[in-house]
Amino acid sequence: MRFASIPAINYPHRLTRKLRFSVNYSTSCALSSVNIIQDSNTHNWKYLDLQSRMQNYAASGDLPEALETLNFMKNVAGKPSIYDYNALFHRYLSSGNVSLEQLVQVYIGMKNFGPSPNRTTFNILLNGFLSLGYLRDAYFFAEEMTKSGMNPSFTSLSKLLKSSMKSARMLEEAYRFCAKLISKNLNFQAYVFNPVLWALCKCGKSSLALQLFYMMKKNGIAHNVCSYTALLYGFGRECLWVDLYSFLDQMRSDGCKPNVVTYTVIIKFLCDDGRIVEAFEILKSMEIEGCDPDLVTYNIIIRALCLYDRACDVLELLQLIHRRGFSPDPYTYAALAGGIMKVGKTKIAYELLRKVFTRNCTVDVVVYNIYFHCLCRNNRSREAFSLLKSMTKGGIVPTTVSYNTVLRGFCRDNEIQHALKLLECFEWPESGPDVVSFNTVLSAACKLGDLVLIQRVLQYMECKGVEPDVRSLTCLVRYLSTVGRYSECWRLLEYMICNGPVPSSVTFNIFLDKLCRNGFTSKAYQIFERIQKAGLSLDRKTYNILLRSFLRKRDINLVECLIQDMYKQRLDPDLFIYGSKISGLCQEGNISTALFTRDRTLGNGLTPSMEMCNRSLKTVMHKNKHRDMTCHGMVTT
DNA sequence: ATAGGGTTAG
Numbered sequence: 001m002r003f004a005s006i007p008a009i010n011y012p013h014r015l016t017r018k019l020r021f022s023v024n025y026s027t028s029c030a031l032s033s034v035n036i037i038q039d040s041n042t043h044n045w046k047y048l049d050l051q052s053r054m055q056n057y058a059a060s061g062d063l064p065e066a067l068e069t070l071n072f073m074k075n076v077a078g079k080p081s082i083y084d085y086n087a088l089f090h091r092y093l094s095s096g097n098v099s100l101e102q103l104v105q106v107y108i109g110m111k112n113f114g115p116s117p118n119r120t121t122f123n124i125l126l127n128g129f130l131s132l133g134y135l136r137d138a139y140f141f142a143e144e145m146t147k148s149g150m151n152p153s154f155t156s157l158s159k160l161l162k163s164s165m166k167s168a169r170m171l172e173e174a175y176r177f178c179a180k181l182i183s184k185n186l187n188f189q190a191y192v193f194n195p196v197l198w199a200l201c202k203c204g205k206s207s208l209a210l211q212l213f214y215m216m217k218k219n220g221i222a223h224n225v226c227s228y229t230a231l232l233y234g235f236g237r238e239c240l241w242v243d244l245y246s247f248l249d250q251m252r253s254d255g256c257k258p259n260v261v262t263y264t265v266i267i268k269f270l271c272d273d274g275r276i277v278e279a280f281e282i283l284k285s286m287e288i289e290g291c292d293p294d295l296v297t298y299n300i301i302i303r304a305l306c307l308y309d310r311a312c313d314v315l316e317l318l319q320l321i322h323r324r325g326f327s328p329d330p331y332t333y334a335a336l337a338g339g340i341m342k343v344g345k346t347k348i349a350y351e352l353l354r355k356v357f358t359r360n361c362t363v364d365v366v367v368y369n370i371y372f373h374c375l376c377r378n379n380r381s382r383e384a385f386s387l388l389k390s391m392t393k394g395g396i397v398p399t400t401v402s403y404n405t406v407l408r409g410f411c412r413d414n415e416i417q418h419a420l421k422l423l424e425c426f427e428w429p430e431s432g433p434d435v436v437s438f439n440t441v442l443s444a445a446c447k448l449g450d451l452v453l454i455q456r457v458l459q460y461m462e463c464k465g466v467e468p469d470v471r472s473l474t475c476l477v478r479y480l481s482t483v484g485r486y487s488e489c490w491r492l493l494e495y496m497i498c499n500g501p502v503p504s505s506v507t508f509n510i511f512l513d514k515l516c517r518n519g520f521t522s523k524a525y526q527i528f529e530r531i532q533k534a535g536l537s538l539d540r541k542t543y544n545i546l547l548r549s550f551l552r553k554r555d556i557n558l559v560e561c562l563i564q565d566m567y568k569q570r571l572d573p574d575l576f577i578y579g580s581k582i583s584g585l586c587q588e589g590n591i592s593t594a595l596f597t598r599d600r601t602l603g604n605g606l607t608p609s610m611e612m613c614n615r616s617l618k619t620v621m622h623k624n625k626h627r628d629m630t631c632h633g634m635v636t637t
Numbered sequence: 638a639t640a641g642g643g644t645t646a647g
Binding site for chain 1: 638639640641642643644645646647
């Protein structure tokens with residue numbers, strides 16, 4: 001139950017009035033002010049008895065009985081004390097049967113009539129709600145605690161913040177709470193808030209992290225390498241290279257020396273963004289500074305080299321790693337095999353992994369997963385499946401990813417019925433089947449256009465309580481547009497725009513592509529304009545889909561218009577578009593514009609598709625023999 | 638006393 005759903009919390013007076021009848025707080029308060037401890041044995045014995053009875057009631061989840069027992073204690077001077085209340089909360093919260101509303105009533109009663117909650121009270125409440133997974137309520141008590149001039153203990157705070165990292169909404173709550181604590185100038189050090197900085201940076205909120213970073217700095221919290229590294233991670237992840245480099249400068253001028261983790265983070269994101277040269281520059285500069293790269297650093301570079309198909313460099317790097325005294329670990333194998341798989345060299349990946357397995361190298365579940373992927377790509381899904389079933393004997397437990405990979409293998413082999421049967425009958429790990437499992441089979445069913453199968457997957461998904469996401473609905477968009485049910489498809493898209501999950505550029509592209517390919521070019525353009533107006537995500541591919549279509553229709557005005565628009569959005573047309581445009585211009589005999597376009601292609605850093613240019617030029621040359629010279633110049637320069 | 642690497646679906 002959520003706090004917000006309890007209207008009473010907004011009306012504490014109404015609550016307390018009710019409370020006065022059930023537990024006589026005012027009397028208990030008056031008694032506690034009489035500071036005489038009646039030390040008679042009977043009283044003491046009675047009190048101890050009440051105490052244990054009260055705690056038993058609380059532990060069994062019977063709060064009303066526990067409160068009534070607590071109420072009897074008021075016959076003993078100074079009782080019930082704050083310790084009794086704390087014990088009550090502690091027992092009750094772990095009873096497994098907690099009524100939030102009743103508990104809050106007790107809390108409000110304490111605030112109004114005593115005994116006042118102390119540090120322990122708050123920590124018990126905080127930890128109790130955290131264990132129950134009621135984060136919002138934990139924050140409520142954390143706020144209450146700071147309002148009462150107390151700070152959560154370091155452990156409670158860390159636990160609270162750590163639990164908040166799982167969802168975006170709670171992360172922002174954590175941010176707000178940290179900001180509040182920081183502004184109060186409490187004596188927390190950087191390491192308390194660094195996890196929040198990291199969590200913000202890991203989910204693409206580096207600007208928010210930066211605000212927190214400066215807030216900390218302004219309030220005298222000294223940053224350490226870890227704080228700076230978090231921000232560099234955030235900037236790298238979001239490809240904010242200008243910010244990243246200037247922040248690195250700032251870090252150095254603040255007297256904080258980047259370490260191997262800092263540099264590794266930068267190298268990773270440079271590699272991910274295709275900036276291999278810069279990544280190697282960072283590698284060089286760290287070696288100059290005497291900050292030695294470790295296996296993590298090298299593994300990242302190995303993967304990047306595989307992704308860019310630079311096998312020779314990989315070999316050299318592997319030798320270097322060996323010379324520096326490192327031995328490959330499961331991450332190395334995964335980087336190698338995963339990278340090789342991504343560039344489509346499944347045979348090489350297969351040979352490599354076979355060696356890894358036959359030589360008894362240390363592997364883990366991810367290496368297995370890549371091996372499964374590899375086997376499936378080589379039409380050996382059944383072999384993958386039997387290995388999946390036997391791998392546990394080797395002490396490695398398959399994950400949902402393992403199952404999903406094999407599932408995908410069966411779908412690839414067009415054994416959809418088999419895949420569906422496995423989806424329903426697998427002994428899934430705790431986390432499965434997940435949305436990926438369903439999307440795997442759903443995608444195959446949609447590509448086949450098999451409505452019965454689609455419905456069966458969706459039904460089973462609902463039965464398992466797995467919510468469809470953008471990808472699931474994108475599959476349905478593919479199905480609807482493949483079978484030509486465009487208006488229904490558009491209705492689905494409109495539904496998604498209004499209610500979520502918001503369609504991605506991939507979703508739109510599938511729809512627009514189908515429209516264009518079936519001749520509904522102007523309809524596609526209309527929809528494109530509406531998407532654009534709504535500020536939803538479109539990408540390079542969207543433009544290229546429309547451009548191809550308009551090029552076919554020879555609508556040069558719209559082509560020019562779209563290309564201009566792309567430049568404004570800092571998107572590059574793909575080579576096909578350039579080639580087609582040049583070829584179209586050539587065919588019209590407009591060679592000077594063709595040349596201009598060709599030069600701009602070069603200026604954009606795109607390797608011009610000379611093949612395509614040449615092909616169109618050949619055609620043109622036959623048509624316009626008198627322009628031979630100009631055309632020849634274009635082919636060779 | 639906080640931090641960095643590899644795998645699946647549109």
